[in-house]
Amino acid sequence: MATFYELARDAYARLGVDAEAAIDQLGKVPISVHCWQGDDVAGFENTTSLSGGGIQATGNFPGKATTIAQLRQDLEKVYSLLPGRHRLNLHASYGDFGGKSVSRTDIGIEHFQSWIDWCKTTDIGFDFNPTYFAHPLADDGFTLSNRDRGVRDFWIEHGKACRRISAAAGEQLGETVVTNFWVPDAYKDTPFDRASPRERLQASLDEIFSDTLDPKFTVDAVESKLFGLGAESYTVGSHEFYLGYAISRQKLYCLDAGHFHPTESIGDKISSILKFVPEMLLHVSRGVRWDSDHVVIMDDQTRGIMEEVVRGGFLPRTHIGLDFFDASINRIAAWVIGVRSTQKCVLSALLEPATMLRNAEESCDFTTRLALLEEAKILPLGAVWDEFCRRNEVPTGTDWLMDIKDYEATVLNSR
Numbered sequence: 001m002a003t004f005y006e007l008a009r010d011a012y013a014r015l016g017v018d019a020e021a022a023i024d025q026l027g028k029v030p031i032s033v034h035c036w037q038g039d040d041v042a043g044f045e046n047t048t049s050l051s052g053g054g055i056q057a058t059g060n061f062p063g064k065a066t067t068i069a070q071l072r073q074d075l076e077k078v079y080s081l082l083p084g085r086h087r088l089n090l091h092a093s094y095g096d097f098g099g100k101s102v103s104r105t106d107i108g109i110e111h112f113q114s115w116i117d118w119c120k121t122t123d124i125g126f127d128f129n130p131t132y133f134a135h136p137l138a139d140d141g142f143t144l145s146n147r148d149r150g151v152r153d154f155w156i157e158h159g160k161a162c163r164r165i166s167a168a169a170g171e172q173l174g175e176t177v178v179t180n181f182w183v184p185d186a187y188k189d190t191p192f193d194r195a196s197p198r199e200r201l202q203a204s205l206d207e208i209f210s211d212t213l214d215p216k217f218t219v220d221a222v223e224s225k226l227f228g229l230g231a232e233s234y235t236v237g238s239h240e241f242y243l244g245y246a247i248s249r250q251k252l253y254c255l256d257a258g259h260f261h262p263t264e265s266i267g268d269k270i271s272s273i274l275k276f277v278p279e280m281l282l283h284v285s286r287g288v289r290w291d292s293d294h295v296v297i298m299d300d301q302t303r304g305i306m307e308e309v310v311r312g313g314f315l316p317r318t319h320i321g322l323d324f325f326d327a328s329i330n331r332i333a334a335w336v337i338g339v340r341s342t343q344k345c346v347l348s349a350l351l352e353p354a355t356m357l358r359n360a361e362e363s364c365d366f367t368t369r370l371a372l373l374e375e376a377k378i379l380p381l382g383a384v385w386d387e388f389c390r391r392n393e394v395p396t397g398t399d400w401l402m403d404i405k406d407y408e409a410t411v412l413n414s415r
C-alpha cells in the first residue's frame with residue numbers, strides 16, 4: 001500500500017511539482033535561531049536598564065534560562081527537534097563575561113569563544129548582533145544618532161568591536177557571519193528636526209563600516225523600523241533611511257516582518273529590494289496589531305514572504321532569521337513552533353505548481369492562475385513535511401511536544 005507521502009508526491013507530480021526536489025532544497029535552508037527567545041531578551045550583562053525601543057517580552061512562564069549553560073541546554077533541545085542544520089543568532093549582550101562587567105566597547109572574541117566552540121561541537125552556524133539597547137547610554141533613546149558626540153563614539157566603538165568578533169567567528173567557523181545592526185533611536189513625540197539625527201546615524205554607520213573586513217567571514221545588515229512603544233512618532237532608522245543606506249553602501253537590508261504598517265505586505269517588497277542590494281536578511285516575526293513579536297506561525301504574511309523568496313529564485317541571497325519573544329508559553333516550544341512554521345512556509349512555497357502558474361500568467365490566462373493558486377492551498381503539504389522530518393530523524397506531527405512537556409517537567413520546573 002502506498003504511504004501518505006507517496007500519495008502526496010503523486011498529487012504534486014500531477015501539477016508538475018517535484019516533491020523530492022522540494023525536500024532536498026528545504027534541507028539546505030538554514031534558519032538562524034535567535035538566542036533572545038530563551039530569556040526574554042535579558043542577556044548576561046546584569047544590567048538594570050530597560051530594553052528600549054519597544055522591545056519587551058510579556059509573560060512569566062516558569063523556567064526561563066538565567067545562565068549561559070541553561071540557555072545552551074534549552075537551545076540544544078530546540079535544535080534536536082528541528083529538521084535540518086541551522087544557525088544561532090546571538091546578541092552581543094549574551095557574551096560569556098565570566099561574571100565580570102565588560103564595557104560594550106571592550107568586548108572581543110574571547111568573550112564569545114565558548115559560544116563559537118559550542119557552535120562547532122553542535123554543528124550549527126553563527127550570526128551576530130551588536131546590542132544597542134538595555135544600557136545606560138541608550139536610556140535617552142538615542143545611540144548612534146545621539147546628539148552627544150561622546151555617546152555616539154561609545155556606540156561606534158561597540159559596532160566596530162562587534163564586527164571584529166563576527167569576522168573572527170566567521171574565520172574560525174569557515175562560514176559567513178551576518179552582523180545585523182538595529183538601533184532603537186526614536187522620539188515618543190513629534191520632532192521638529194527629523195533630518196539631523198538621520199545625518200548623525202549615517203555618519204556613525206559610515207565610521208563603523210570604515211574598517212575593511214573580509215566578506216567571506218562577515219557581512220553587515222541594517223534593520224529598519226516604523227515605531228516602537230514609547231517611540232511612536234519618529235524612528236531615525238526608518239525604512240526609507242536604511243533602504244537608501246543599504247543600496248548606496250551595498251549592505252544587506254534587514255526586513256523585519258513586524259516593522260511596517262500592519263496592513264503592508266512585506267513579501268511585495270522583496271523583489272524590489274533585491275534588485276538593488278546584494279542580499280537580504282529576514283527577521284521572521286508576527287506582529288499582532290503592532291510590532292508585538294508574537295511567535296511565528298504559518299500565516300498569510302509569512303507564507304507570502306517565503307513565496308516571494310522562492311518564486312524570485314532569491315533563496316541563495318536570503319538569510320532567514322527569527323525575531324520574536326513570548327514569555328507567556330513554554331519558551332522552548334515557542335522556538336520550535338516558530339522555526340518549524342517558518343520551514344513549513346518555505347516548503348509550501350517550494351511546492352507551488354510554479355511552472356503551470358507561470359505559464360498561465362504568461363499566456364494571460366488569469367482564470368487558470370486563480371484556480372491553481374486556490375488549489376495549491378489544499379495540496380497535501382503535511383505529508384511532505386512529515387517525510388522531511390522523518391528523513392531528518394526528528395519527530396513528525398506534534399510528537400515533539402511530548403518531548404518538550406517532559407523537558408518542562410524535569411528541567412524547567414526544577415530551575
Ligand code: RNT
Nearest residue numbers: 036055129182225256323
Ligand atoms: C527590534 C528589532 C531587533 C530586536 C533584536 C533583539 O524591534 O526587531 O531585531 O528585536 O535585535
Ligand code: ZN
Nearest residue numbers: 223256283323
Ligand atoms: Zn528584528
